[in-house]
Amino acid sequence: MSDQTLAVARSFGSHFVITANTTDAGAPVYLRPDRTWSASLTDAHAVGSEDERDDLLSHAQTQEHDVCDPYAFKVNVEAGAAVATTTRERIRSQGPTSPLRRPDAAQG
Amino acid sequence: MYQYDEHDQRIVDERAAQFRGQVQRRLAGEITENEFKPLRLQNGLYMQLHAYMLRVAVPYGLLSSAQLRALATIARDYDKGYAHFTTRQNVQYNWPELEDVPKILDLLASVQMHAIQTSGNCIRNTTSDPLAGIAADELEDPRPYCELIRQWSTFHPEFAFLPRKFKIAVTGSRTDRAAVRIHDIGIRIVDNDAGERGFEILVGGGLGRTPHIAKVVRDFLPYEHLLSYLEAVLRVYNRYGRRDNKYKARIKIQVSEWGVEKFAAAVEEEWGHIKDSATALTRAEIDRIKGRFHTPSFEALPNEDLDALALTSDREFARFLKNNLRPHRVPGYTAIVISTKPKDRAPGDVSDSQLEALADLADRFGLGHVVVMHDQNVMMPNVKQADLKAVYAVLEEWDLHTANAGRVTDQICCPGLDFCNLANARSIPVALRIAERFDDQDYLDDLGDVSLKMSGCINACGHHHVGNIGILGIDKAGVEAYQLMLGGDPGDEASLGKIVGRAFSSDEIVDAVSTVLDTYATQRESADETFLDFYRRAGLDPFKESLYGTD
Numbered sequence: 079m080s081d082q083t084l085a086v087a088r089s090f091g092s093h094f095v096i097t098a099n100t101t102d103a104g105a106p107v108y109l110r111p112d113r114t115w116s117a118s119l120t121d122a123h124a125v126g127s128e129d130e131r132d133d134l135l136s137h138a139q140t141q142e143h144d145v146c147d148p149y150a151f152k153v154n155v156e157a158g159a160a161v162a163t164t165t166r167e168r169i170r171s172q173g174p175t176s177p178l179r180r181p182d183a184a185q186g
Numbered sequence: 187m188y189q190y191d192e193h194d195q196r197i198v199d200e201r202a203a204q205f206r207g208q209v210q211r212r213l214a215g216e217i218t219e220n221e222f223k224p225l226r227l228q229n230g231l232y233m234q235l236h237a238y239m240l241r242v243a244v245p246y247g248l249l250s251s252a253q254l255r256a257l258a259t260i261a262r263d264y265d266k267g268y269a270h271f272t273t274r275q276n277v278q279y280n281w282p283e284l285e286d287v288p289k290i291l292d293l294l295a296s297v298q299m300h301a302i303q304t305s306g307n308c309i310r311n312t313t314s315d316p317l318a319g320i321a322a323d324e325l326e327d328p329r330p331y332c333e334l335i336r337q338w339s340t341f342h343p344e345f346a347f348l349p350r351k352f353k354i355a356v357t358g359s360r361t362d363r364a365a366v367r368i369h370d371i372g373i374r375i376v377d378n379d380a381g382e383r384g385f386e387i388l389v390g391g392g393l394g395r396t397p398h399i400a401k402v403v404r405d406f407l408p409y410e411h412l413l414s415y416l417e418a419v420l421r422v423y424n425r426y427g428r429r430d431n432k433y434k435a436r437i438k439i440q441v442s443e444w445g446v447e448k449f450a451a452a453v454e455e456e457w458g459h460i461k462d463s464a465t466a467l468t469r470a471e472i473d474r475i476k477g478r479f480h481t482p483s484f485e486a487l488p489n490e491d492l493d494a495l496a497l498t499s500d501r502e503f504a505r506f507l508k509n510n511l512r513p514h515r516v517p518g519y520t521a522i523v524i525s526t527k528p529k530d531r532a533p534g535d536v537s538d539s540q541l542e543a544l545a546d547l548a549d550r551f552g553l554g555h556v557v558v559m560h561d562q563n564v565m566m567p568n569v570k571q572a573d574l575k576a577v578y579a580v581l582e583e584w585d586l587h588t589a590n591a592g593r594v595t596d597q598i599c600c601p602g603l604d605f606c607n608l609a610n611a612r613s614i615p616v617a618l619r620i621a622e623r624f625d626d627q628d629y630l631d632d633l634g635d636v637s638l639k640m641s642g643c644i645n646a647c648g649h650h651h652v653g654n655i656g657i658l659g660i661d662k663a664g665v666e667a668y669q670l671m672l673g674g675d676p677g678d679e680a681s682l683g684k685i686v687g688r689a690f691s692s693d694e695i696v697d698a699v700s701t702v703l704d705t706y707a708t709q710r711e712s713a714d715e716t717f718l719d720f721y722r723r724a725g726l727d728p729f730k731e732s733l734y735g736t737d
């Protein structure tokens with residue numbers, strides 16, 4: 079059990095998932111039911127109670143070699159998968175909504 | 187262009203080597219993220235929504251062609267092929283992997299660049315006038331003083347943990363193009379009545395949650411006391427600035443709570459103890475720094491007839507000549523604003539190949555360097571007027587020829603919720619929709635210069651308070667919304683924008699901007715009355731009326 083304060087983001091929804099950013103690339107990842115990390119929010123283990131949330135989060139905080147600053151946020155569950163309820167977490171899970179700079183217009 | 191001496195070089199080389207070891211220990215699990223975070227932040231490495239973000243310092247915005255090529259290599263080899271110019275004249279990379287960052291820092295060090303003090307509660311990159319060194323109304327080139335401040339503030343042990351970050355801007359011209367009134371310290375080079383050279387010192391400006399216009403704390407500071415006086419200001423701030431609440435920790439709050447007289451008196455008292463200390467500048471030291479700037483040599487050239495050139499050129503080039511040139515003090519030369527804001531690109535983003543094209547252009551036509559502007563464009567400061575056609579042809583080839591400098595689509599826009607961990611709302615998609623909506627260049631030219639500045643949260647990296655039109659992204663119960671403010675300006679008569687009324691939804695905000703522009707276009711007294719003049723004469727009422735009617 080980590081001695082850090084458990085971090086829970088301001089959010090809304092029926093369930094909680096645990097997320098962090100990877101140490102190597104900074105990419106967002108989500109804790110699966112088997113307690114490994116997935117790049118996909120739909121793989122996340124969505125739990126309904128605060129006790130389960132805190133248990134998962136405490137585990138995540140022992141993984142700080144692989145990931146940075148884990149926290150919990152609320153989601154809804156649709157067709158068995160976690161769905162983000164805030165624009166922030168939706169963009170974080172799906173990537174920027176504006177086109178990236180490449181390719182150059184001049185290069186077609 | 188300042189050339190590093192062996193001390194400058196050793197500092198950046200050693201810092202890169204030091205960070206390599208810290209990264210290795212983090213990747214090996216020997217240090218935790220909590221231990222690593224302050225170390226990475228001291229090297230400009232943030233964690234954003236999707237990846238790390240590395241902020242590279244570009245002192246006073248000046249970049250050589252060799253530096254541009256290194257930035258291009260970093261973009262191509264260690265990022266997704268592009269870099270982003272910021273409102274602090276810096277460069278950001280949005281996608282570096284941790285193990286590559288030491289390689290990036292080595293590459294930067296090899297071209298006399300670094301990421302030191304681009305984050306954290308320390309003295310950040312000193313910014314300046316993009317026309318520094320070439321403006322006709324300039325008393326003296328401010329960049330050697332910026333460089334002195336850079337050297338004095340780099341790793342200054344007393345100011346590594348200030349209450350909050352600290353930003354300084356210097357201008358040497360009568361007209362302020364460096365936004366000195368919205369900085370923690372703004373410095374204007376001035377002459378006193380006796381004809382002696384010195385500085386006017388303004389303190390306590392800033393945007394963010396509580397915007398303030400800086401106040402003059404000393405109207406004339408003899409040049410030799412620049413560093414000791416800055417040290418006194420920083421000491422008073424460091425000792426008495428608030429550390430209990432990060433939203434009240436900037437020096438602007440201290441100046442505002444104390445009043446400028448009390449603050450100035452405290453600085454004078456502190457300064458009295460140190461003014462003749464080792465920080466006193468001599469002319470020889472200033473000349474030494476100036477000597478490390480490569481001063482371009484200009485040819486004796488006649489001025490070209492640019493009006494005649496415009497008349498005989500195609501419409502787009504003629505428009506470019508009208509909108510994107512800035513005057514140069516040397517006859518036969520001009521500065522060019524290269525807009526990073528074509529209609530389908532995020533403001534400030536440039537690709538690796540565009541960076542290389544800029545480097546080639548600088549070598550062929552620009553005496554070897556460019557300047558990153560605080561409005562996220564790039565300036566080529568030293569172009570022969572006779573070369574304009576050839577330069578434009580290359581810019582056109584690389585989609586860098588957009589003739590919108592100063593127009594409403596020349597928007598400042600922060601990364602917002604597409605990238606930034608602190609954001610409340612997206613800004614880039616709104617900027618793209620604005621660019622799409624207002625793509626009639628004749629309409630934009632008819633409106634004249636209108637600045638539009640947008641931030642994705644109250645931190646105001648997009649300077650929305652000082653846009654003629656300012657847009658602030660907010661979070662309304664999990665939904666993005668946008669506050670519109672009008673009448674801001676960062677210049678000599680600096681003013682903060684006022685909120686017009688209730689916020690707009692994402693779907694409404696572009697229509698709202700359109701309504702604002704139409705209100706101005708139809709109600710101005712004449713084509714000579716600028717947007718800002720109209721606002722200052724008529725106030726918010728005509729805009730409120732057209733935006734909200736009587737509701």
Ligand code: SF4
Pocket residue numbers: 600601602603606607608609610641642643644645646647648
């Ligand atoms: S203004 Fe806010 S959203 Fe925009 S870059 Fe700054 S912190 Fe991020």
